[in-house]
Amino acid sequence: MTAFPLTTGLLGSRRSLRLIERNLFVYKHGWIIILSGFFEPLFYLLSIGFGLGALIGSIAGPGGQAIPYQLFVAPALLASSAMNGAITEATFNFFFKLNYNKTFEAILSTPLSAGDVAVGELGWALIRGGLYAVGFMVVMVVLGLVVSPWVILAVPAALLIGFAFGAVGMAATSFMKTWQDFDLIQLVVLPLFLFSATFYPIETYPEVLRVIVQLTPLYQGVDLIRSLTVGVLSPVLLFHVAYLLVMGFAGLWVVARRLDKLLLK
Amino acid sequence: MSTPLATAIAPDLGAPASSPSLILARGLTKRFGEFTAVDAIDFDVAPGESFGFLGPNGAGKTSTMRMIGCVSPLSGGTLQILGLDPEAHGPQIRARLGVVPQQDTLDTELTVRENLLIYGRYFGLSRAECATRADELLEFAQLGERAGDQVERLSGGMKRRLTIARSLINEPDVLLLDEPTTGLDPQARHLLWDRLYRLKQRGVTLVLTTHYMDEAEQLCDRLVVMDKAKIVAEGSPRSLIEQYSTREVTELRFAPGVQETLDGQLDGLAERIERLPDRVLLYADDGEAAVAAAHARGLQPEQVLVRRSSLEDVFLRLTGRSLIE
């Protein structure tokens, strides 16, 4: 069925902008909640980067030269918080909104389609993610963690990570039936957060593990942002970008096929 | 949406061009797995009409409303709304509907006025237009003084009025109301009825579900009674009463234990006799005559009530007296 012009919706029906408008209304009352999201990566940076970093000193960065631990870990925290933010929005929050929040039931009885809602909410998550990324950049400047002009590209890179994980998260959500199913998502996200060369160089792993990690999605983001931050560029970065783009569009493709069926009972 | 509305309302959608129906359903069916919620029903709603679905809980009213609201795909049959197919033109149809769901779906994170503003935006109205209409509707719903309040702080009746006001923001051609007054106190119900009556006078087509007989009699020009996923009767409230009941109903209540001993003594007293656990109902056009006849037979009811027949008698006759959940 061609029902509810989803493809137009997914690639940016203007109606999905209304969702962003709604969020602006909502956060006029609760902007502090938005602000709070910025602190989590900051706390991690201060604690792990500087606190624990004091016990570590320097560590091998991209290209092999030794860099201070906080410079090593900061880009990884940016990448993983982009992943976390998008996943939370696209899985847990999205499921809750469409199944339990009556607001979204009301929205679906206007000309907006489920696809518009999906794109609108994902778009809002990306806007927020973009704000956090910019905020994090400012912190890095203040803390003296900026060593290369390429770091400016870390903001779009963070958005790309958010897009890739948000789309795949939403696709996964379209298969979820109950809250228990979301434990599976934690089961994927936590290992990604801990093992994607986030806290130590990928060379720490034995050969086999290293190859496996190099194929996982968050590693692409971590290595991409870290290389940009340190200013060590290589063709591998293009692979990372392509990986995340393919992942995002594959996610959207699944969402487009499943969303209406799932949400319109 | 790239398709302009004008092209979307193409004449080649299978409906007879002369069809005056705003909503046309043939063999409309909704299944959830094994369970059939709506079983091949047919109905038409004419422009400007006020049309009701009456039935006990679980009869399939809400499922039908959701299909008309283009938020629930059909499992079978055909449905046309405003001459369009909901499968292909959901957004265009929804653009011209106002929906009042069974439970309020207000945006609890926003204020009363913001609820109206953003809802207008969902329909693509300009911000200025939304603001003008929001203020008019707040007036209409008698919520002007609460415009800046959070929705949570409103009473049940106020929330219901806000939901109705919200459903009118796009100046809909058809208003779908699913049990609009369930759970409200009498004052709130009467205020709502008044507002709905005004809309009807303005030419808005109302489609509503209810299990309140007085509401159906007040609001509906025509209604269908649904039971167990099917339509079991159709007509105006008056014609249904004429068809399925008598002009008057006499209720006789006997002393405990007496009713069980009345075998045969009641026969022929009325067109139809119904025995309930606590009383006997005599369906006859002249209730007083039925009472006189009962007394003539030496029956001594403790209480006698003669009343006009209501839609409730029709409803209970058609859908049975046992509790359906």
Next chain:
Amino acid sequence: MTALAHPRSGIGRVFEHRFMQYRRSYRASIFSSFLTPVLFLAAMGVGLGSYVDGSTSPALAGLSYLAFLAPGLLAATCMQSAAFEAAFPIMSGLVWSRTFHAMHATPIDGRDIVLGNFAWIGARMVLVATVFTVIIVLFGAAASPLIVLAIPAAALTGLAFAAPIMAFAATQRTPNKFNAVFRFGITPLFLFSGTFYPVDSLPAAIQPLAWVTPLYHGVALTRALSLGTVGGAPGLALIHLAVLLAFIAVGLWFAYRTVGKTLLRG
């Protein structure tokens, strides 16, 4: 009428209710209470630990980072899950599903509801801590048999958060502020209370801040037991224990008042 419940057995009934709810989701929760410590110990303890151990910093005084980190994570994990258990289920019982109001319409009173929930969270924490401790031992990160006592120490750490958070949750009608509690309370504590490195590594100005938080004391006590260093400073261990118990007592007193108030408000 004499057969009606003994006044205090209401606590048991409330506990039973939570247990019935839990049975529906225990698989996922056992899985995550097992997997979380494994993943964290492997990544932070072993992976990152290899860099800490390889550095020349004297902060850990020759101790392996894994052995240092493991008891800290044990206590911090109990804090996180106890905080969660004390926030959302209490809100659910009072606001969303209103099951506590239903209980309150029976002989069960507010105190039973507070203590029954508290007992349930305690039982959950013992379970979480036991699983975690077994994993620490399997990682070879336990330095002393006294680590058995780290189980109750970590559970108490969790309860020192559960009691006051329960009191707070009962005053809320929406979960909006829980977000702030977790973001500005639980997460910073997790990161800055000596879990990942000694508090003396923090700037001197903020060290006293760490001392007044229950997590600092919970981590210190749990670590002293796991490393077997508790005998060296028994007085200090008693202070840690006293702080945890004080948080529990004061928290419960407040919870009793706020839950009671919300139940009466209806």
